[in-house]
Amino acid sequence: MSGEYFTNRHVEIARIRTAMLTPSSLLVYGLRRMGKSSAIVIAGERARAARPKPIVVSADLSTATSLFDVATRLLRSLYQETRFLRLRFEDVLGGLAPRVTLKFDTQGNPPAITFGIDRRTATDEERRRAFEDVIERLVHLRSRTKRPVAVVLDEFQAINAIGGEGAEWHLRDAMQRHGDLSFICAGSQQSLIEEMIGPTRAFYKAFNMLHMGPLEDAHFASWIDERLRLALRVEGDVGGEIVRVAGPRTQDVVQVARQLFFRGLALDRPVEPADVADALDDVVRNEEPLIRSIWNRLAANQQDVLRVVALGATQLFSAEVRDRYGLPAASSVHKAVEALVAHGLLLRDERGIAFDSPFVERWARR
Numbered sequence: 001m002s003g004e005y006f007t008n009r010h011v012e013i014a015r016i017r018t019a020m021l022t023p024s025s026l027l028v029y030g031l032r033r034m035g036k037s038s039a040i041v042i043a044g045e046r047a048r049a050a051r052p053k054p055i056v057v058s059a060d061l062s063t064a065t066s067l068f069d070v071a072t073r074l075l076r077s078l079y080q081e082t083r084f085l086r087l088r089f090e091d092v093l094g095g096l097a098p099r100v101t102l103k104f105d106t107q108g109n110p111p112a113i114t115f116g117i118d119r120r121t122a123t124d125e126e127r128r129r130a131f132e133d134v135i136e137r138l139v140h141l142r143s144r145t146k147r148p149v150a151v152v153l154d155e156f157q158a159i160n161a162i163g164g165e166g167a168e169w170h171l172r173d174a175m176q177r178h179g180d181l182s183f184i185c186a187g188s189q190q191s192l193i194e195e196m197i198g199p200t201r202a203f204y205k206a207f208n209m210l211h212m213g214p215l216e217d218a219h220f221a222s223w224i225d226e227r228l229r230l231a232l233r234v235e236g237d238v239g240g241e242i243v244r245v246a247g248p249r250t251q252d253v254v255q256v257a258r259q260l261f262f263r264g265l266a267l268d269r270p271v272e273p274a275d276v277a278d279a280l281d282d283v284v285r286n287e288e289p290l291i292r293s294i295w296n297r298l299a300a301n302q303q304d305v306l307r308v309v310a311l312g313a314t315q316l317f318s319a320e321v322r323d324r325y326g327l328p329a330a331s332s333v334h335k336a337v338e339a340l341v342a343h344g345l346l347l348r349d350e351r352g353i354a355f356d357s358p359f360v361e362r363w364a365r366r
């Protein structure tokens with residue numbers, strides 16, 4: 001992902017790197033698949049070249065079910081991060097032991113980490129305490145080693161699903177109390193993030209904000225052409241066409257470009273813009289089992305709404321559109337749209353209601 005497989009984002013990466021090296025709270029936000037997590041990973045690699053070398057620990061909140069899981073993930077990451085310090089991990093953990101035990105295996109894998117409490121039966125208070133303990137250890141580690149310490153929390157909006165607003169306030173509190181750490185959070189679902197930083201909520205004014213928007217089209221297009229040309233002959237504005245059909249999310253564009261690359265290897269002529277549609281269809285075909293299983297779990301109303309949006313209708317609530325496409329009453333359509341937005345299949349943008357994924361859109365249009 002780093003180096004030649006990654007383009008641009010110089011400004012964003014520099015800002016994240018700086019935030020890792022100087023105590024601060026930064027929220028990297030933007031639509032899904034724009035490149036937030038990768039920019040943070042690269043910023044971390046670059047930050048580690050600074051002296052004194054910082055300690056950057058991270059946890060992905062999306063699959064955590066409590067702050068306890070977050071604490072365990074941070075510890076596991078800390079173990080990896082501090083190996084270069086050649087300290088005994090027990091010393092790194094200091095006051096946490098003996099509440100934390102490490103089980104090493106013989107293959108040299110990272111140890112299994114267990115707190116002195118049971119993950120399943122611990123009270124909310126104990127789980128929070130575990131999280132708090134880890135943060136306090138990090139503060140201690142910072143003052144002891146004089147190194148910058150950065151905590152990366154990816155899929156940060158999931159904190160709400162983990163423990164509701166209570167967990168949000170708890171995390172905010174920890175961030176404020178330990179102002180000499182850096183907190184780098186990243187989050188996707190724009191509407192959730194906006195709520196969480198709203199005036200009555202925990203993270204109001206708690207962060208510097210870094211928006212991760214689309215890569216600049218012309219630059220992205222020529223970067224793709226350049227990479228295709230390493231192994232293929234390219235005729236016409238192929239990169240531009242890929243960005244046009246698969247954009248604006250970075251990952252979608254890269255996925256179609258990769259597919260076109262493999263397609264091109266089997267052709268005995270140059271690739272051209274007209275080949276892009278086939279590459280897009282290849283991707284849709286590859287994703288079909290996944291899309292179908294999501295589709296099958298939707299209510300009939302929701303499937304109808306997706307079909308109609310795929311056909312290009314935007315005014316879903318108007319009587320005329322509902323009549324033309326046989327959609328139910330406006331209130332049912334409204335409910336279906338809400339569910340699909342919450343599900344991440346649709347989103348609201350300047351144009352109205354749109355698909356999150358160009359691949360799902362194309363599939364639903366067949």
Ligand SMILES: Nc1ncnc2c1ncn2[C@@H]1O[C@H](COP(=O)(O)OP(=O)(O)OP(=O)(O)O)[C@@H](O)[C@H]1O
Pocket residue numbers: 001005006007008009031032033034035036037038039187188250251252254
């Ligand atoms: N600047 C870039 N240059 C080339 N490829 C990129 C770039 N940024 C992202 N990508 C590609 O897009 C993929 C998705 O990026 P990433 O996982 O960082 O997005 P994200 O914003 O964190 O998405 P999500 O919201 O789903 O977590 C990467 O695996 C990589 O293939």
Ligand SMILES: [Mg+2]
Pocket residue numbers: 036037038154
């Ligand atoms: Mg991500």
